[in-house]
Amino acid sequence: MSSRDDIDVRPIRADEIPDWIRAMNTGFLRPPGPSEAEIADRSTYIVPERTLGAFDGQRCVGTFRSFAQEITAVGGTAVRADAISNVTVTSTHRRRGILTRMMAQDLAAARERGDVVATLIAAEYPIYGRYGFGAATTTAEWTVDVPRTGLDPRWAGPGDGGRVDLVDGDDVRKNGPELHERLRRSQPGAIDRSERWWQTATGGPVPDRAAWTEPFHAVYRNARGETEGLLTYTVDDHWGDAKQPLQTAQVKDLIAVSPAAERALWQHVCSIDWVTAVRTGRRAADDLLPHLLPDPRAAAITTQADWLWVRILDVVAALEARTYGATGALVLEVTDAAGLARGRYRLDASPEGASCARTTEEAELVLPVAGLGSLWLGDESAVRLAALGRVQEIREGAARLADALLRTSRRPWCPDIF
Structure with missing residues (x-):
């Protein structure tokens, strides 16, 4: 050997x-x-x-x-x-x-x-924490029992002056990237999509053409004709023994820059004739979908797990890049076996901006670089990590202050795999 x-x-x-x-x-x-x-x-x-x-x-x-x-x-x-x-x-x-x-x-x-950071999607949970990565977003998938939703099966389109239209891959390649950029600018955890991503998702070059299944694409346009949402889905071909259609729509992608677009596109896919179930694909853990339905219990979670992992490489740049919902100062001691991010840092943050620098002040919160990666996008709680023994609170109340500064009102979301 x-x-x-x-x-x-x-x-x-x-x-x-x-x-x-x-x-x-x-x-x-x-x-x-x-x-x-x-x-x-x-x-x-x-x-x-x-x-x-x-x-x-x-x-x-x-x-x-x-x-x-x-x-x-x-x-x-x-x-x-x-x-x-x-x-x-x-x-x-x-x-x-x-x-x-x-x-x-x-x-x-x-x-x-x-x-500033390194990212990955972990196939197995135990591997990457030892290299300083922390789980930073969660993904969830629901299966919707369409007949139970309480939605009007005769729904013919949004009532807000907007409209839903089916489009082809050429239209998606033309308008999808700009729409995604609008979403990405407002969605913590979202990543960029290359031209190759759009080509592959819409019928461009793929390694095995025989495996390609052309999906359906639908867009939502508001009353002014502006595109605010894009939905891509496939449908299987399953029938019951009594010649009943029991088909499942699998959502491949749904991006929306307004609640109206999100509502209309979910309503569209849940109102297609013959479709009795909808699998939502990868969504944020606090997605609006279940509560867009008259009966939220019609949407059952079938998957919920960690998704995007983040490894902080430059603490100062990472903490100064993001915004904060409260005002406060916090001294962090970051431990890092690889030495890339190790050190003591003072963060001064407010809704108007933030500064971060190395300091010799006494640490108030001690955490591994993996813990900082989990906190950076606002999904994890420092109080929770302290209860788990993964963060050490030196000054009482430091973990609560970290949550007030770092946590977000909506959870971060990474729609993509790479």
Whole structure:
């Protein structure tokens, strides 16, 4: 068996992309051999210098990829992020420090580039906390029993002067990005979407064309004709034994910049003939949907879990990028085994702005960098973390002050996976 010293962790070369894809597919328990279509597709966006491989001789046994991302902080500022994806270690090479080495290389490079945070979607909960990541948003999915909702089955459109129209992929590619940017500017936790994202979601190049299912797209336009919402969904083809339609609509994407648009698009998908169930896709944990229904119990939660994880790389930049709903000063002692964010910081915050700087003052709240990542977008509570033993309150009331400063009235939400 090869030792840790025998494993070479480094950026891949362009000619190593097929072997790297094979290792990634193996790690995710997919058929390992990449098709020519998959190689061609992934080669369009893999950046070799930001794509790490762990090599045992000539064989790739670990994969790690990062790319530039923007994430919206509380208040609407777009923050530079190091987005991490495609992380695997082959089962024959576990417990040899491969992931630790890949993570250390990537985070050090991200800090050197000036990235403020690193982000990822964790497939398994226990892994990433030890690298300083904290769960920062929650995702939820509901299944709606349409006949139980109490909605008018004869609904023919919004009564506010707006309208819902079905559109095609070309229209979505034309108008969707601007609408998403409007949402992203106001939604903490939202991330940017690339041109490739829109192409893939609307029928552009995909690795396996045979697997593509063309969805339905609907937009809500207000009384002035302005687009305020976009809905993308598919419908299965299930019928009961008595020739009864029992079809389920699966929402792939629903973004809205007004409550009116959100209400109209949910009403639309819940009023389609033959559809008896709607799966909502990934939503914020405090989504409006259940209470838009006359009977909220018709929407049952089928998934609720952590979603976007955040690792703070630059404490000062991260805390100064966001806004605050109260006025106060707090001295934080941030612990960080990697040393990237370790230190003592004084935060002076108010609704008018904030400043943060290193300080020698006595700490009032001691927390690991993972805890700061969980608090940064406003979803987690410092009081709750203190009760769990994950935050140490040195000055009585410091955790309550942290909540008053950091928590948000609506929960952060990341609609996307990466």
